[in-house]
Amino acid sequence: MSDPVGGLADASAGLVVHGADVVDRSAPASTRDALVARRVPARLAAKDPTLWGPAAEAEARARLGWLDTHRRSLELLPQLAELTAELADLDHVVLAGMGGSSLAAEVIARTLGRPLTVLDTTDPGQVRRALAYRLDRTVVVLASKSGSTVETDSHWRVYRQAFRDAGMTEAEAGRHFVVVTDPGSPLGAVAAGLGAITVPADPEVGGRYSALTAFGLVPTALAGVEVTELLEEAEALAGTLGRDRDNPGLALGAALGAAATCGRDKVALVPDGTGLEGLGDWIEQLLAESTGKAGLGVLPVPLESPAAPGGLGPDVLTVSYGGSLAPGAVPGGGRAPDVAVNGSLGAQFLTWEYATAIVGAVLEVNPFDQPNVAESKENTVRLLASGVPARAPSSTEGAIEVYAPAGTPVDVAGALRHLARGIDDGGYLAVMAYLDRLGDAAVARLRPLLANVTDRPVTFGWGPRFLHSTGQYHKGGPRVGSFLQLTGTVDDDLPVPGKPYSFGGLQAAQAAGDRQALTDRGRPVLRLHLTDRSAGVAQLLDAARQL
Structure with a gap:
């Protein structure tokens, strides 16, 4: 496929990556060719835990479920339908979660125009404002993979107190909570004590790769999003993950890795104005937490617009993202980026997760832990x-x-x-x-x-x-x-x-x-x-x- 920024474009299932080939070929040796020679695409699609070295193997073995979690998430759909119907009178959805437990849901809700209050703060003023808004019609989604996050622990405590102070019984207050956490986590015990409904998270998926798990789907379904479409978009792309060509995730990951190893280890993330509100913030946490370790890493820099400062420099790779791109349009909405990633939200989630794992393989860091x-x-x-x-x-x-x-x-x-x-x-x-x-x-x-x-x-x-x-x-x-x-x-x-x-x-x-x-x-x-x-x-x- 021809590319408006030069070279070839990788496209599949409606998602297109422009410019990656040019970035890869600008390096002394092709990172993509080296990855293909090691059979990395096929091995990653097959969940090979050895791709990131011996020290990362045990962690990787337990954390590669994101490659097909969208299929397992289909099993959640009947429960989500029942939950949404049962709590139909609670139409103010508050998501209390941090990092990967809340960022994807926030992107989904903003992009699809559904109201969702994200409580990822300990600021008393912001917490008070959330508590004061339509408390009687509020359902609080407590989201924590480990179940021990201090912020989320504080949020359920203050909301339970507010519900009780409003005259609710313990049982009535419990109905206003839904818990998303790993099986057996401390938050699961809290849910039992509250009498709250629990939706188990996928234990094979780490928090920042959890966009298409219960963490992304439960709060947004309650907020009125038809989440089935997100899973279908990911499934349409999933068949490309083992390919050496026509694999947008490989193209993007190879470009990011090639740039980082050649001194362009900052990535300016630019919204191109065609939807996907807030996706840069989600990409930021995924790339930064996955690659920033052992003195190495790719630093994401979300920008407000294509013309915003901070997107240029000899050590900066500019990547735009959006939901659609008109034929012949210049990616980036006015400032041509080095790479443009364009496609539906479900496919974007899977593409960026795959690309981040590829960058970890290139830099030889474990993309699934967070030691610091x-x-x-x-x-x-x-x-x-x-x-x-x-x-x-x-x-x-x-x-x-x-x-x-x-x-x-x-x-x-x-x-x-x-x-x-x-x-x-x-x-x-x-x-x-x-x-x-x-x-x-x-x-x-x-x-x-x-x-x-x-x-x-x-x-x-x-x-x-x-x-x-x-x-x-x-x-x-x-x-x-x-x-x-x-x-x-x-x-x-x-x-x-x-x-x-x-x-x-x-x-x-x-x-x-x-x-x-x-x-x-x-x-x-x-x-x-x-x-x-x-x-x-x-x-x-x-x-x-x-x-």
């Missing part, structure tokens, strides 16, 4: 027990307290400028906002402003959500990151029922634990604390515009 994610969690647990150590700010300017590393200017603009100028060659800046994703949403405008100033890749993540995705890359990937952490004063805290801490205390401990994990690696971390969130966000954006 536990570090920040352990720091959080310790700080919840001991308390976050008090520290005086380096300076206070308006509504912002500056906590600057030694040798950094202490004014806001100076500290930002120093951090931006100190980014290593081949480095990146990560903005980590432990704030309210809805109430403080304007602070996300900081990403393109800083990308303009630094002329380097800049990522933006909401804490603690990003800890379950790019948090792995920040700690396990190449040590070239610089970090801007944003925190805010909590004016109206919210207790976590049955626990000795509040949501505000948990949020502060998570931020402090993450700071420690990064500074222990010798990475620069600038913390700006907003004593008045609204005024602080405006002040921060104004300072960034003047850099």
